[in-house]
Amino acid sequence: MASYDVIIIGSGPGGYVGAIRCAQLGLKTAVVEGRETLGGTCLNIGCIPSKALLHSTELLHETEHNFEKMGLKVASPKVDWKQMQAYKDDVIGQNTKGVEFLFKKNKIDWLKGWGSIPEAGKVKVGDEVHEAKHIVVASGSEPSALPGVEVDEKIVVTSEGALALGKIPKTMVVIGAGVIGLELGSVYARLGTKVTVVEYMETITPGMDAEVQRQFQKILKKQGLEFILGAAVEGVETTKTKAKVSYKLKKDDSEASLDADIVLVSTGRKPYTDGLGLDALGVKVSDRGQIEVDGHYRTNIDGIYAIGDCIAGPMLAHKAEDEGMAVAEGIAGQHPHVNYDVIPGVIYTHPEVASVGKTEAELKEAGHAYRKGSFQFMGNGRARANFAADGFVKILADKETDRILGAHIIGPMAGDLIHEICVAMEFGAAAEDLARTCHAHPTYSEAVREAALAASGMGAIHA
Numbered sequence: 001m002a003s004y005d006v007i008i009i010g011s012g013p014g015g016y017v018g019a020i021r022c023a024q025l026g027l028k029t030a031v032v033e034g035r036e037t038l039g040g041t042c043l044n045i046g047c048i049p050s051k052a053l054l055h056s057t058e059l060l061h062e063t064e065h066n067f068e069k070m071g072l073k074v075a076s077p078k079v080d081w082k083q084m085q086a087y088k089d090d091v092i093g094q095n096t097k098g099v100e101f102l103f104k105k106n107k108i109d110w111l112k113g114w115g116s117i118p119e120a121g122k123v124k125v126g127d128e129v130h131e132a133k134h135i136v137v138a139s140g141s142e143p144s145a146l147p148g149v150e151v152d153e154k155i156v157v158t159s160e161g162a163l164a165l166g167k168i169p170k171t172m173v174v175i176g177a178g179v180i181g182l183e184l185g186s187v188y189a190r191l192g193t194k195v196t197v198v199e200y201m202e203t204i205t206p207g208m209d210a211e212v213q214r215q216f217q218k219i220l221k222k223q224g225l226e227f228i229l230g231a232a233v234e235g236v237e238t239t240k241t242k243a244k245v246s247y248k249l250k251k252d253d254s255e256a257s258l259d260a261d262i263v264l265v266s267t268g269r270k271p272y273t274d275g276l277g278l279d280a281l282g283v284k285v286s287d288r289g290q291i292e293v294d295g296h297y298r299t300n301i302d303g304i305y306a307i308g309d310c311i312a313g314p315m316l317a318h319k320a321e322d323e324g325m326a327v328a329e330g331i332a333g334q335h336p337h338v339n340y341d342v343i344p345g346v347i348y349t350h351p352e353v354a355s356v357g358k359t360e361a362e363l364k365e366a367g368h369a370y371r372k373g374s375f376q377f378m379g380n381g382r383a384r385a386n387f388a389a390d391g392f393v394k395i396l397a398d399k400e401t402d403r404i405l406g407a408h409i410i411g412p413m414a415g416d417l418i419h420e421i422c423v424a425m426e427f428g429a430a431a432e433d434l435a436r437t438c439h440a441h442p443t444y445s446e447a448v449r450e451a452a453l454a455a456s457g458m459g460a461i462h463a
Helices: 014-022 040-045 046-067 079-105 179-190 210-222 316-330 360-365 383-387 414-424 433-437 448-454
Strands: 003-009 029-033 109-111 115-119 124-125 127-137 142-145 171-175 194-199 226-229 232-236 241-249 257-258 262-265 269-271 305-306 345-347 352-357 370-376 392-398 404-411
Touching: 003 014, 003 115, 003 316, 014 029, 014 040, 014 316, 040 079, 046 079, 046 179, 079 109, 109 124, 109 392, 115 345, 124 226, 124 448, 171 241, 171 257, 171 345, 179 194, 179 210, 179 262, 194 232, 194 257, 210 352, 210 392, 210 404, 241 262, 345 370, 345 414, 352 370, 352 414, 360 370, 370 414, 370 448, 392 433, 392 448, 404 414, 404 448, 414 433, 414 448, 433 448
Parallel strands: 003 029, 003 127, 029 109, 127 305, 171 194, 171 262, 194 226
Antiparallel strands: 115 124, 124 127, 142 269, 232 241, 241 257, 345 352, 352 404, 370 392, 392 404
């Protein structure tokens, strides 16, 4: 029986980052992981492989639509799907091997197998039981099931199956207009698939800024995606090679169906805690299956903690990473803090969509007086030169203090541009602080400064 200061169950972004931080702080640490490779959903079947396919197909789009405009004469590109998949798999391998290297570098033990907690202070992996002063559950999440829809990962797939299809389908129905569905839907649309997105709500990306929603949907329509909104999927029937998706429109209860080669179910995710033994231990879990923790990630059972997708909050890799660092530092006797008001969200379509802080709807509902400053990328020289002029930056600031309350970007490199606003918000900056910071020309980031000029009341220059 091995004994550790900390055993973390799960090697996703929360688990492996938490483990590294524990090791850096002098704690003897082990991680339990049942996959053949480290990195969890994100590195193996989520964030990383999807970005590889997004990158590949974005370059395909550039070759097909913009090369000739720039005077680049090339033969029509052909897609080698098998090679594209090999490239994706190589990217996964580089990242998972990188985490394995970091484990060895930091002297973190990998306990290979699926873990359970038979009692406080003990973790069972296979037939072996290990002792730990502190146990951190970082078991992540899994796709949510949809009544009437049976996933086989061949014709009816989750994101995992969609990343590794045997061939490019001619038609695809995506159930759910959230982040995963739109990212993967846009990948296949660029590969020539006819993609139809069916969404229960009346808008895409529910909860996002309304102006962004509207423009985002217009852009995706131009890229070939079709949308059926306000539609409740009632079931999916499959044959050996096809599927039929039945749905009912909420506005008039009319029923209809769609035929497709592939159906992608992307209706959200739920905490994955099966087999951990939490019920027997008496660990409190919410109605939504989330492990309940306090401000220090402690469960109601002494010595057991939880972080990441299996607790409340946005299911984001970087949120899990911050919590992994925080729980490690707390165990080591430090006083960490995660600012949940400044956690950015990004959709890695083309163009990208990014947001942080409050939306206008949230501020209005709270009766919070604010100023809005927007700037269209059409007014940005770099964006025009790069065929990336769709979209805008919007910054929301307190009407009295000018403190930045939120920001919403749809446009080129939005996922990177959002972070200067995150830093500003972390330091309690005013829109004027951002507006008076010199930004290099010509860069996309000038659009952020222009939006800050508008939000501060000074007025954008190039609008």
